[in-house]
Amino acid sequence: MKRELPFVLVFIFGMFMLLQYFVPHEKSEWVYEFFLAWTIIIGIFALALGIWSLFKVSVDKIKMHRPGWGYSYVTLAGLFVMIAFGFTKRNGDAWGLYHLWWILGLLCLGAIMQVRAETNTGRKKMYFVVSLVLLAATVAISIFDNTWSFHFYTSEGLENTLFRNFFDYIMIPILSTMFALLAFFIASAAYRAFRARNLMATLLLFAALLVMSRFNPWIPGAEYVAKASTWLMNVPNLAAQRAIVMGIGLGVIATALKVILGIERGYMGKG
Amino acid sequence: MNSIFEKFMKLDRRWIFLLLVIICVWAYKAKFTIPILIEDETRSIYDFIDSLPPGDIVFIAIDYDPNNLAELHPMTYAIVEHCWRKNLKVIFSALSQNGPGMADQAIRDISDSMKVDKEYNGVLYKGREIKNGVDYCFLGYKPYYGLVILGMGQNFRLPFPNDYYGTPLDSLPMMKGVINYDQVACVIDLSGGSITDAWIAFGQGKFGFPLALGLTGVMTAQYYPYLGSGQIFGLMGGLLGAAEYESLADNPGRAIDGMRVQLFAHLVIIFFIIMGNIGYFASQRRKKREEV
Amino acid sequence: MDFTTFLWMTFGVFVTLATFSFLYKDNPFYKFAEHLVVGVSAGYFVIILWHNGLVPNLFQKLADGDWYYLWLNSSEPWYIVPAILGMLMWTRFSREYAWVSRWPMAMYIGISTGIAIPLTMSTYINKQLYATMTLSFDNFWGHGGFNLLDPYSGLSNLIIFVGVISALIYFFFSKAHEGWFGRVADLGIWTLMIGFGASFGYTVMARISLFVNRIQDVDDWGKVAWNSTVEPNPNYSNWFLVVFWGMVLIIVVYIIKEIVQHFSSKSKAQTQA
Numbered sequence: 001m002k003r004e005l006p007f008v009l010v011f012i013f014g015m016f017m018l019l020q021y022f023v024p025h026e027k028s029e030w031v032y033e034f035f036l037a038w039t040i041i042i043g044i045f046a047l048a049l050g051i052w053s054l055f056k057v058s059v060d061k062i063k064m065h066r067p068g069w070g071y072s073y074v075t076l077a078g079l080f081v082m083i084a085f086g087f088t089k090r091n092g093d094a095w096g097l098y099h100l101w102w103i104l105g106l107l108c109l110g111a112i113m114q115v116r117a118e119t120n121t122g123r124k125k126m127y128f129v130v131s132l133v134l135l136a137a138t139v140a141i142s143i144f145d146n147t148w149s150f151h152f153y154t155s156e157g158l159e160n161t162l163f164r165n166f167f168d169y170i171m172i173p174i175l176s177t178m179f180a181l182l183a184f185f186i187a188s189a190a191y192r193a194f195r196a197r198n199l200m201a202t203l204l205l206f207a208a209l210l211v212m213s214r215f216n217p218w219i220p221g222a223e224y225v226a227k228a229s230t231w232l233m234n235v236p237n238l239a240a241q242r243a244i245v246m247g248i249g250l251g252v253i254a255t256a257l258k259v260i261l262g263i264e265r266g267y268m269g270k271g
Numbered sequence: 272m273n274s275i276f277e278k279f280m281k282l283d284r285r286w287i288f289l290l291l292v293i294i295c296v297w298a299y300k301a302k303f304t305i306p307i308l309i310e311d312e313t314r315s316i317y318d319f320i321d322s323l324p325p326g327d328i329v330f331i332a333i334d335y336d337p338n339n340l341a342e343l344h345p346m347t348y349a350i351v352e353h354c355w356r357k358n359l360k361v362i363f364s365a366l367s368q369n370g371p372g373m374a375d376q377a378i379r380d381i382s383d384s385m386k387v388d389k390e391y392n393g394v395l396y397k398g399r400e401i402k403n404g405v406d407y408c409f410l411g412y413k414p415y416y417g418l419v420i421l422g423m424g425q426n427f428r429l430p431f432p433n434d435y436y437g438t439p440l441d442s443l444p445m446m447k448g449v450i451n452y453d454q455v456a457c458v459i460d461l462s463g464g465s466i467t468d469a470w471i472a473f474g475q476g477k478f479g480f481p482l483a484l485g486l487t488g489v490m491t492a493q494y495y496p497y498l499g500s501g502q503i504f505g506l507m508g509g510l511l512g513a514a515e516y517e518s519l520a521d522n523p524g525r526a527i528d529g530m531r532v533q534l535f536a537h538l539v540i541i542f543f544i545i546m547g548n549i550g551y552f553a554s555q556r557r558k559k560r561e562e563v
Numbered sequence: 564m565d566f567t568t569f570l571w572m573t574f575g576v577f578v579t580l581a582t583f584s585f586l587y588k589d590n591p592f593y594k595f596a597e598h599l600v601v602g603v604s605a606g607y608f609v610i611i612l613w614h615n616g617l618v619p620n621l622f623q624k625l626a627d628g629d630w631y632y633l634w635l636n637s638s639e640p641w642y643i644v645p646a647i648l649g650m651l652m653w654t655r656f657s658r659e660y661a662w663v664s665r666w667p668m669a670m671y672i673g674i675s676t677g678i679a680i681p682l683t684m685s686t687y688i689n690k691q692l693y694a695t696m697t698l699s700f701d702n703f704w705g706h707g708g709f710n711l712l713d714p715y716s717g718l719s720n721l722i723i724f725v726g727v728i729s730a731l732i733y734f735f736f737s738k739a740h741e742g743w744f745g746r747v748a749d750l751g752i753w754t755l756m757i758g759f760g761a762s763f764g765y766t767v768m769a770r771i772s773l774f775v776n777r778i779q780d781v782d783d784w785g786k787v788a789w790n791s792t793v794e795p796n797p798n799y800s801n802w803f804l805v806v807f808w809g810m811v812l813i814i815v816v817y818i819i820k821e822i823v824q825h826f827s828s829k830s831k832a833q834t835q836a
Contacts, residue, residue, distance in 0.1 A: 002662040006669035013673025021681045029425075035674050036422040037429055037620070038645035042667050043414035044616040045649025051605050052656075058602075071594050075602035082606025086614070153622070155437035155614040158375075163610070166603055167372040169575040174600040175337035175369070176776060177582035183536075183774035184586055186767055187291050188284040190540045191547030200756045205544065207760025212537045212767055215511060215530065217305055226308045227712040233495060233761055234714035239726025240758025242496035242691050243751070246727075247734050249687025256676040256683070267672065268665055288586050295771075299778050341776030342769060369604065371611055411615040417675060433619040473678070476686040488769025492762040499723070500694030502686065509765060510772035529775035536771040 007262040014260035055079065063117050073113070077106050078170075085163040088148055089156040096147025101138060108134035207232060276550035291539055298535035305530055312498060313515040316459070316483045316505030320350065323456050325358035328449065330458040332470065333365045333374040334416070339463030339487045340373060345513035345526035346461050346485040347377045353520045355385055355406060356396045360445050362455065363409040364423075364431075366416035366466050371435060374409060391521040403436065404443035411435030417469040424451055424478045452480045457504075461485040467494065475502055485512065569787055573807060576784045579777055591817070621646055695727050726754040 013035070020028045058072040058079075084102050111131035118124040142150070151157055196202040213219055214229035258264035320329065331351065335343045354361050363378065365371040382401040389396055401407065410431045413419045422430040427449065428440050440446045448454065458480055460470045467484060475482040481504050484494055488509030497503045507516060510533060513526035578599070581592035621642060628637025635643070648667040654660040703717035704710070713719065732744065733751030740748045 002665075006665040009666060009669035010673040010676075013670055014677035017674050017677025018680055021678065033422070033425050033429055034641070036418050036425070038642075038648070039415055039418050039671055039674055040413050040422070040430055040616070041621050041642070041645035042649045042652065042671060044612050044620070045646075046652045046667075046671075047414055047608070047612060049652060049655060051609055054601070054605050068594065071598040074595060074598040075605075078599050078602025079606040079609075082603050083609050086606070086610030153618060155433075155435070155618070157610060158371075158436065158614055164372075164375070165571050167369075167607060168376060169571040170578060170603050171369065171372065171600060171607065172337040172340065172376075173575040173579045173777075173780065174582055174596050175604070176340055176773060177579045178597075178600075179338040180341075180770075180773040180777045181583070181585060183770040184288045184291060186770045187536075187540055187543060188287045190767075191280075191287070191543035191550075194544050194547065195551045196548055200752060203753055203756040204760035204763065207757045208764040208767070209541060209544070211761050211764025212541060215305060215307065216534060216537070224712070230310060231712045231714050231719070232757065233492065234499070235719045235722050236726055236754055236757040237492050237761040238495040238499050239723045240730055240755045241493050242499070242695065242723075242727050243730030243734065243755070244493070244758070245496050245687050246691055246731065249683050249691075252683045252687070253680055256680050259672060259676050260680075268668070285587065291774075295774060295778060299775070299782065339773075341773045344776075368608055368611075371615065372607065412611050413616060413620070414612075415671070415675075417678075421678065431619070432623065435615060437614065437619070472682045472686040476682045476690075488765040488767075488772065489762075491765045492758065496691055496694075500690050502690055509768050510775070511768060525776070525779055529772060529779065532775045532778065533768060533771055536774075537767065540767055540771075 086157040089160045090148040097141045097145045098148045101141040105138045276553045280550045298532045307518045312506040317519040327456040328360045330362045330455045332460040334367045334462035334466040336369040343461045349516045361407045371412045409435040420473045452478045457481040459483045463487045572784045
């Protein structure tokens with residue numbers, strides 16, 4: 001039951017989808033559509049796992065005072081603020097006590113974390129009282145402030161200005177800058193790693209230099225360099241990549257067959 | 272002579288970083304443009320969209336995260352503005368985790384720039400208000416992109432009962448009678464990851480719609496085989512591809528603007544590669560001499 | 564541009580520079596930006612999954628049912644099944660019941676591998692083989708006269724054919740790469756190297772363009788800041804300015820601290836030597 005049933009399920013679902021592709025029938029098409037809709041729902045629940053474990057790791061880090069635990073507050077603050085923004089939207093042009101509300105909410109969460117982390121009983125009690133007061137204030141604002149409201153069942157929160165600003169001015173700059181760091185590492189790799197040691201490395205370097213110079217208007221014969229690099233992309237590169245694609249395709253099919261037939265079982269984990 | 276190169280090899284890499292920053296910022300501030308040679312791969316996408324009659328639907332899949340926005344956002348801006356100026360309708364989807372935010376931002380920005388009159392390739396286009404449900408429909412995000420792409424082939428409403436903003440698809444005017452890919456003129460996938468493979472295998476492979484790709488530079492070379500076999504009808508690669516589209520559409524934006532930095536940064540990197548190789552051979556020769 | 568947007572842009576530039584400071588060395592500003600973005604993207608994803616996933620695809624399907632009938636009286640009660648299967652995924656957190664989470668995973672894996680087999684076969688293999696085998700030698704030396712750099716000439720087609728076959732032979736390990744077979748395999752690896760080189764060239768371009776985009780963003784902010792096209796917002800300006808200059812102060816103090824530390828450790832090392 002623990003080990004065998006999953007493999008039976010993989011076999012049944014896999015064979016159904018395989019046969020359905022070759023013999024599309026009205027009835028099987030109906031089941032097929034249900035499977036597609038259902039898997040999306042399962043996927044949502046599965047992805048929630050990742051977010052929960054991020055939450056748990058951060059909370060534990062604060063509780064145990066592991067190195068860098070202070071930064072976990074930043075992570076948790078970002079997480080909760082974004083969720084709060086996604087479920088709320090202002091009704092008119094005024095913000096009212098909205099900003100006070102989310103800041104108090106964050107402070108309340110911080111106080112709760114401190115209650116969990118604190119070992120001194122006196123201070124534990126103090127943080128407990130503080131968190132209760134902050135909670136009461138947050139709840140009071142959400143009940144009595146009419147300038148904004150909660151939207152759980154409709155997606156107004158996605159159009160909340162703060163929700164958009166957090167994406168546009170926090171997520172976009174940081175995420176794109178983190179990847180922009182790679183520009184520097186490729187530059188330092190360029191003079192340490194790319195050596196024309198033998199014929200193969202020379203060919204690689206030559207192709208790379210040709211592609212990198214394709215839009216350089218100042219080198220002699222610029223037009224021919226551009227044409228040569230187009231030819232290189234469309235002919236030898238195409239041939240190489242096609243061989244790789246076919247290799248990958250064969251690998252994917254072999255693995256998929258092994259999974260469906262229960263030969264490959266590593267993906268299920270131990271136990 | 273040898274010792275200079277060998278010293279260069281042992282240089283702290285932070286000096287290299289600083290040199291790159293200085294060159295890039297200088298090139299960005301310098302005022303010159305570099306000619307952009309248009310490749311057939313990009314031209315075929317432009318020609319395809321340009322030849323569509325007004326009212327046709329183009330499906331644009333925004334499958335990238337902020338990590339790759341540098342290369343793919345300019346493509347999105349150029350293509351979507353081209354579509355809307357040509358009075359085409361656009362369906363957006365976003366199958367990567369942070370894709371919805373990218374699409375949301377692009378739609379807001381391009382809607383703003385559509386409000387003014389502009390001249391492209393000698394033709395004046397009147398500014399107009401872009402309306403959700405009339406000019407575009409933004410489907411939003413769902414997990415497991417492969418199965419979502421298959422699901423959309425049955426009916427867009429199967430994975431996406433509502434659009435991103437929570438409106439049921441049936442209540443959007445432009446989605447009346449639009450069931451699946453059959454009602455769409457082409458799909459353009461702008462992607463920075465493996466979602467492209469799903470669009471080729473599960474989308475074009477199963478439903479046979481015309482598919483074009485806009486990819487990050489890292490991925491570009493890997494997708495030429497599909498161009499050769501006719502599975503995709505166009506391919507834009509990296510910032511260069513975006514710049515090509517911008518110059519075809521006569522709508523210069525961030526890609527053309529960035530090409531001169533690109534040029535100088537490449538020269539710096541080529542210089543590093545050459546210096547590195549000279550240093551390598553010099554030290555090899557010295558080793559040999561010492562052995563003798 | 565209104566003042567609030569300008570302040571948001573300012574914060575964007577601040578976190579950009581904070582992230583770039585990693586190039587010098589790891590520091591609290593980089594750590595702050597890193598932890599902030601992890602939290603914010605997780606929160607963003609929660610909201611997207613909720614509004615774009617759970618609500619339209621599950622809750623609204625069961626909306627006409629009642630909770631005290633466990634939604635079994637709704638018009639599409641079978642949507643409870645994936646919800647239950649999805650919740651079974653959460654047994655992963657328990658050591659004792661983790662095996663239950665294999666059922667929904669088995670369903671997903673079965674469905675995705677089952678559908679992948681025929682489609683992968685046709686996309687990655689059949690169509691690629693077809694494109695390689697249908698050799699056309701028309702315009703052998705190039706369209707409209709002699710042109711070796713014509714990618715669609717008959718000669719180029721022949722080169723693609725030879726390249727694909729030799730690269731495939733290189734991947735074929737069941738026979739030792741010796742004699743003529745080995746030589747063809749060598750040709751294959753040369754082709755592959757050209758392919759990797761092209762990939763590398765494009766990768767350099769990709770990485771640089773990421774940096775170019777950052778320069779453009781900072782420059783956009785600079786244009787707004789220096790040409791002062793900002794309309795002041797009387798409600799915010801004073802408080803936000805305090806926050807802004809407070810931020811600048813923290814950075815300056817940190818840099819001074821670093822410099823002092825750097826020199827004091829250097830002089831210590833010298834006295835020890």
